[in-house]
Amino acid sequence: MSTNCLFALIDCNNFYASCERVFNPALQQQPVVVLSNNDGCVIARSDEAKALGISMGVPYFQIKAFCDTHQIKVFSSNYALYGDMSQRVMSTLQLFEKNLEIYSIDEAFVQLNGCQHINLTQYANQIRQTVKQHTGIPVSIGISTSKTLAKTANYLAKRILKSGVCVLSSPVEINNALAQVPIDEVWGVGARWAKKLIQFNINTALALANAPIHLIREHFNVVLERTARELRGIPCLALEDITPKQNIMSSRSFGKPLQDLTSIIKAISYYAARATEKLRQQQSLTQAIYVMLKTNRYSQKNLPYCYHITLPFKYPTDDLCEITRVAKIGLRKLYRPTLKYHKAGVMLLDLIPKQQQQGDLFINTDQHEKLNQTIDRIKQRFGKTSIALATQGHAQHQTWQMKSAYKSFRYTTCWNELVDVF
DNA sequence: TCTGGGGTCCTAGGACCC
DNA sequence: TCTGGGGTCCTAGGACCC
Numbered sequence: 001m002s003t004n005c006l007f008a009l010i011d012c013n014n015f016y017a018s019c020e021r022v023f024n025p026a027l028q029q030q031p032v033v034v035l036s037n038n039d040g041c042v043i044a045r046s047d048e049a050k051a052l053g054i055s056m057g058v059p060y061f062q063i064k065a066f067c068d069t070h071q072i073k074v075f076s077s078n079y080a081l082y083g084d085m086s087q088r089v090m091s092t093l094q095l096f097e098k099n100l101e102i103y104s105i106d107e108a109f110v111q112l113n114g115c116q117h118i119n120l121t122q123y124a125n126q127i128r129q130t131v132k133q134h135t136g137i138p139v140s141i142g143i144s145t146s147k148t149l150a151k152t153a154n155y156l157a158k159r160i161l162k163s164g165v166c167v168l169s170s171p172v173e174i175n176n177a178l179a180q181v182p183i184d185e186v187w188g189v190g191a192r193w194a195k196k197l198i199q200f201n202i203n204t205a206l207a208l209a210n211a212p213i214h215l216i217r218e219h220f221n222v223v224l225e226r227t228a229r230e231l232r233g234i235p236c237l238a239l240e241d242i243t244p245k246q247n248i249m250s251s252r253s254f255g256k257p258l259q260d261l262t263s264i265i266k267a268i269s270y271y272a273a274r275a276t277e278k279l280r281q282q283q284s285l286t287q288a289i290y291v292m293l294k295t296n297r298y299s300q301k302n303l304p305y306c307y308h309i310t311l312p313f314k315y316p317t318d319d320l321c322e323i324t325r326v327a328k329i330g331l332r333k334l335y336r337p338t339l340k341y342h343k344a345g346v347m348l349l350d351l352i353p354k355q356q357q358q359g360d361l362f363i364n365t366d367q368h369e370k371l372n373q374t375i376d377r378i379k380q381r382f383g384k385t386s387i388a389l390a391t392q393g394h395a396q397h398q399t400w401q402m403k404s405a406y407k408s409f410r411y412t413t414c415w416n417e418l419v420d421v422f
Numbered sequence: 423t424c425t426g427g428g429g430t431c432c433t434a435g436g437a438c439c440c
Numbered sequence: 441t442c443t444g445g446g447g448t449c450c451t452a453g454g455a456c457c458c
Contacts, residue, residue, distance in 0.1 A: 036426035043426070043458095061424040077426085104429095104458045190456050221432065223456075249428055256423085298425060345427085403424085430457075437450080 005235055006112040006120075006143060006169075009150040010093055010127065012086075013138045013158065015106035016044035019085045020075050022136035023411040023419050031072040035060050038253045038402040039076055076404040084412045085137060092134045096127050101239045109147055111239045124165040144168040147237045148230035151187040152177060152205060171233070178206035178231060188227035193220065205231055244282045244351065250274040251292065251345020254400040259340050264293070265328060266393040267400040271346045272327040273388060276320045279348055280376060285316035285356075286348035289323065291330030294343040307334045316352055319368045320375060323348070324389055 012018060016034040021027045031048035035041065041057050052070055054063060060074075067074055086105045094100055097110040115123065124141040131139050141164065142153025149168055156177055157166035168174045184194035186205045200215070202208050208216075209231035216225045226236040250271040258264055268291065279286055290310045297305040309330045317323065327346050378387045409417035 038424090038426070040424080040426050057426090059425040064424090107458075188456065192455065221455080223432070245429075247429075251427065253426070296425090343426095402426095428458085430455100432455080433453090435451090437448100439448085440446090 005145060006115060007145070007147050007150040007235070007239070008097075008110050008112055008124065008141055008143045009103075009147070009154045010108050010110070010131075010139050010141050011154050011158070012089060012106035013140055014044055014046050015086075015137070016075075016077065016082055017046040017049070018137050019078075019082050020073075020408055021046075022085070023081075024408065027073055031070065032075070033067070033072055034075045034077055035406065037077060037404075038255065039405055040253065043077065074406050076407040078408050078410065080410040080413045081408065085135060088135045088412075089131055089137055089139070092131050093127065095130070099239065102242070109150065109239055112143070120167045120169075121165055124167065128164055138164070140164050142166050142168075144174065145233045146230040146235040147239075148187050148227055149174065149233060152181055152231070155181060155185055174233060175206060178209055179204055181205035183208060186227065186231070188224065193224060196220070244284055244353070245278075246351055248275050248278045248282075248284075248286070248348040248351065249345060250278070250347075251343060252400075252402055253343045254341070255403045256399070257296065257340040257342055258400055259337070261332075261335055261337070263399045264335065264341060264344060265331060265391060266398060267344050268327050268331045268346065269324050269389060269392040270398075271344065272324045273320060273392060275346050275348050276318065276323050277376075277379070277384070279323075279351070280318050280372065282351075283354045284351040285318050285354055286313065286323065287316045287350035287352065288312045288348075289326050289330065290347040290349055291327055291334060292343075292345045292347070293331065293334045293341055295339050296342045309333055310349065316356075318354065318372065319365075320372055320389065321368070324391060328391070 017032040020032055020034065029048065030046070031052055032046040033042050033049050033054060034044040036043045039060055041059050042054055042063070043057070045054050045056070049072055052072065054072070066072075082105060090100060090102055090108060093108055093110070097112070099111060101109040103109055112120070120143050124143060128139055128141060131137060140154055140157040142150045142155070142157050143166070144150045144153045153166040153168045157164055160180055166177075168177050181204060183189055183197050183203050183205065184191065186208060189197065189208070196219070197208065200211070200219070202211055208228050211228060213225060213228060216228050229236050252267070252271070254267065258267070288310055290308060292306060292308040294307070295305045311326050311330050313322065313326060331344070375387055409419075411417060411419055
């Protein structure tokens with residue numbers, strides 16, 4: 001095993017809850033939870049909230065009373081804030097390592113080249129302190145010889161050692177560490193496979209590392225085989241470049257069930273516009289659109305609750321009017337006046353780079369492009385809600401708009417919502 | 423009353439072609 | 441009685457991630 005290949009995983013602790021704390025010091029040492037869109041489920045918890053037994057993903061209505069009695073601070077998700085804080089964390093990390101793989105809103109991998117001779121624990125602590133100082137966000141860092149092992153080291157840093165840093169380099173260190181990690185905590189092993197692996201008596205990360213590869217290949221698949229190899233310290237996953245998305249989704253649950261077509265058209269038009277924004281930002285064109293309409297899956301057990309349709313575009317496009325037009329066609333085909341809908345969405349499919357655009361003989365694409373560019377500019381300058389197609393209706397107070405009863409200020413991205421200092 | 427919103431990769435199987 | 445076989449493309453679905 002080569003030791004000149006080292007990966008670090010930097011992961012923000014309880015990221016959304018930590019973001020809320022940065023601008024509201026009264027939340028320090030307090031139990032904090034952050035809810036998903038529509039105030040549906042718990043998606044982030046401070047350590048204090050975890051200690052009170054609040055589990056990840058639990059529906060809020062089930063624990064509301066509990067939160068009240070225990071004075072748990074509850075927040076609606078505030079992606080304007082979290083997204084901006086994420087960028088600050090990532091650019092701070094880039095002061096140390098230019099080549100960053102931003103894996104999610106709160107995690108990044110780096111490859112540490114030529115670091116064999118420095119004290120890695122010291123280096124990692126220096127990174128942690130700097131991120132904390134620049135952004136107020138606490139992070140944990142795991143370092144080892146493959147991405148999966150770096151993930152595992154991070155798990156140990158957070159949950160077992162509670163030191164914030166864990167470096168696994170020697171085989172003995174790695175084996176001791178893997179023995180402490182339950183199989184369902186391994187990166188790449190979800191609930192389904194954990195259950196099946198346990199039937200094979202594979203209960204820990206160490207057992208998976210030592211399992212015969214042919215057994216994994218035969219009863220599972222190549223993805224898990226890679227995971228097993230990675231746990232042995234054989235890197236199978238490289239640091240990845242930023243690649244444009246292959247699909248772009250925009251969907252939401254409604255604040256309340258909807259039956260009337262007019263409201264749902266407004267919602268679908270809004271999702272189409274959000275998806276188009278993302279599409280244009282990454283400079284891609286879409287070739288097909290998937291439109292989805294859902295009823296409440298919990299109320300009608302065993303009945304279909306998801307209705308969907310995929311429609312192609314005549315030509316690859318990033319034109320807001322065209323995408324909205326086709327999305328509405330899809331919606332009208334799905335809609336049944338007798339049903340109550342809880343959620344809708346669109347996904348733009350088969351994306352290709354905009355440079356590959358083929359001219360259309362019959363449509364003046366230049367004119368459409370000018371209109372779209374103008375819309376982009378207005379949104380950029382005056383905010384995302386400043387301009388929209390009429391079919392979306394007025395931006396505020398729509399019947400379909402999601403619940404967001406406990407939202408904090410957008411402290412870092414909105415002039416009207418800065419922190420007051422007295 | 424109330425149960426998130428994004429994404430990725432891989433595989434199996436059917437359609438179709440020669 | 442016998443009714444090819446191999447390749448490719450597409451789609452649906454299953455697994456995973458945060």
